[in-house]
Amino acid sequence: MEIKVENLSKNFKNKKALNNVSLDLQSGGLIGLIGPNGAGKSTLFNILTTLQKPTTGKIFLNNKDIVKNPSLMQKNMGFMPQKVPFLPNLTLKEYLNYIAGIKGIPARNAKMEIESLITKFNLLTVPKKQTLSHFSGGMIQRVGMCVALMGNPQIIVVDEPTAGLDPEERINLRNILSELAAEKLVIMSTHIISDIEAVANKIIVLKDGKVKYDGSAIDLMSKASKNVWSMTFPTQTSIKEIEKLGKVSSIVQTMDGIQARIIANQKPTANSINVKPHLEDAYLFLESEGDKA
Ligand SMILES: Nc1ncnc2c1ncn2[C@@H]1O[C@H](COP(=O)(O)OP(=O)(O)OP(=O)(O)O)[C@@H](O)[C@H]1O
Numbered sequence: 001m002e003i004k005v006e007n008l009s010k011n012f013k014n015k016k017a018l019n020n021v022s023l024d025l026q027s028g029g030l031i032g033l034i035g036p037n038g039a040g041k042s043t044l045f046n047i048l049t050t051l052q053k054p055t056t057g058k059i060f061l062n063n064k065d066i067v068k069n070p071s072l073m074q075k076n077m078g079f080m081p082q083k084v085p086f087l088p089n090l091t092l093k094e095y096l097n098y099i100a101g102i103k104g105i106p107a108r109n110a111k112m113e114i115e116s117l118i119t120k121f122n123l124l125t126v127p128k129k130q131t132l133s134h135f136s137g138g139m140i141q142r143v144g145m146c147v148a149l150m151g152n153p154q155i156i157v158v159d160e161p162t163a164g165l166d167p168e169e170r171i172n173l174r175n176i177l178s179e180l181a182a183e184k185l186v187i188m189s190t191h192i193i194s195d196i197e198a199v200a201n202k203i204i205v206l207k208d209g210k211v212k213y214d215g216s217a218i219d220l221m222s223k224a225s226k227n228v229w230s231m232t233f234p235t236q237t238s239i240k241e242i243e244k245l246g247k248v249s250s251i252v253q254t255m256d257g258i259q260a261r262i263i264a265n266q267k268p269t270a271n272s273i274n275v276k277p278h279l280e281d282a283y284l285f286l287e288s289e290g291d292k293a
């Protein structure tokens with residue numbers, strides 16, 4: 001599977017939600033989409049999944065124009081939107097059966113597939129009669145994942161699937177998506193860099209509707225190799241003082257004092273040590289580059 005996005009723009013009244021975005025997305029390795037609130041991530045997903053039409057630009061799935069032929073995409077794609085829709089008065093199985101019906105999955109296959117998805121996302125222990133209105137936020141997220149994966153789609157688009165998940169479920173989801181990405185085209189957006197740090201083959205950074213970065217995690221990290229510093233401050237140092245030195249990537253209390261990682265162009269303090277960037281540092285570096293421009 002290959003999706004080519006060419007010069008895609010989306011305007012909402014005066015707002016350019018996407019501004020001339022071009023991308024090449026392929027199966028075989030998870031694709032992570034990151035960027036601040038309002039960057040255009042959900043808009044990009046809504047257009048890729050044909051829920052919205054672009055203002056200008058083209059999208060091709062295996063060289064076929066899906067803006068003209070949305071059903072080509074719809075047949076191959078599973079989507080989990082940022083706000084997971086659900087029918088509050090149905091139980092989990094009733095709802096998933098209803099979705100299976102919409103997706104045209106024969107009843108016998110649907111039963112097996114629903115069992116397998118419920119097991120995968122640890123929803124087996126939910127009381128059978130509990131309606132979705134009584135599910136927690138993290139449970140609804142996992143229902144959304146079951147819906148996205150039902151029918152074994154070749155393209156999986158998931159918009160902040162880990163939002164609201166506890167650490168255990170977040171790791172479970174990450175493992176499931178990275179396994180699926182070995183063969184399918186899987187693209188996920190997230191604000192949690194650690195969700196994609198270990199598993200993404202390709203990282204796309206969006207900001208103000210534009211692609212700020214498109215490439216591997218390693219290349220992104222190497223961009224920040226001279227700009228990440230580690231240093232220790234006396235325990236009583238105020239965080240405000242530390243923030244004056246640059247963009248703070250992390251602050252931890254240790255027995256020796258406050259240990260900080262700071263993104264800055266120059267050595268911030270005499271005792272600062274230049275350290276290897278993590279993905280989070282590199283992302284913050286890219287962000288701060290944007291602020292200067
Ligand atoms: N239907 C709409 N009408 C008007 N403006 C919109 C609409 N949808 C999105 N926007 C605007 O487009 C921009 C991009 O929004 P989008 O939801 O794509 O961002 P995002 O990257 O998904 O953000 P978040 O991380 O908060 O989910 C924002 O400025 C938003 O206000």
Ligand SMILES: [Mg+2]
Nearest residue numbers: 041042043082
């Ligand atoms: Mg969004």
